[in-house]
């Protein structure tokens with residue numbers, strides 16, 4: 296596993312962003328044969344190469360969506376009511392989802408990039424960036440948003456482009 300190199304990530308992002316977004320649009324509408332079988336194989340390669348503890352960009356620049364169960368579990372951990380926890384840390388976004396007010400996330404330790412509530416973190420955090428969560432056609436629009444922030448998502452799209460274009 297390699298530490299994330301942000302200089303190289305940003306450089307590649309500015310160079311390939313448009314073409315990768317085009318690839319995601321195209322494959323969302325017309326998924327190449329076998330793309331859903333290829334996704335977990337590529338995701339495995341990505342996680343062998345990307346060290347999230349050297350990155351934490353999702354915790355710094357994005358927000359998880361909190362479910363009601365997350366709110367109940369995490370507020371109980373702090374001996375707070377869900378209402379008090381919500382008032383202290385959360386707000387509703389334009390989709391009426393519960394999200395963090397603060398960025399970076401209040402639970403991120405900026406020194407070591409560790410999550411201070413790791414064991415009870417929101418389910419959304421535990422699965423992020425959801426590389427294999429759904430079929431490609433159902434999730435390509437989310438990858439399209441995440442490539443701007445998440446080097447792992449960027450790498451998956453980069454690898455997918457290389458494999459699909461080889462076929």
Ligand code: SF4
Pocket residue numbers: 353354358359400401402403404409410411412413416417420
């Ligand atoms: S709860 Fe933890 S994993 Fe989730 S965004 Fe905050 S610091 Fe990151």
Ligand code: SF4
Pocket residue numbers: 345346347348350351352353354423424444445446447448
């Ligand atoms: S999931 Fe993506 S943005 Fe978050 S720490 Fe890992 S590589 Fe970075």
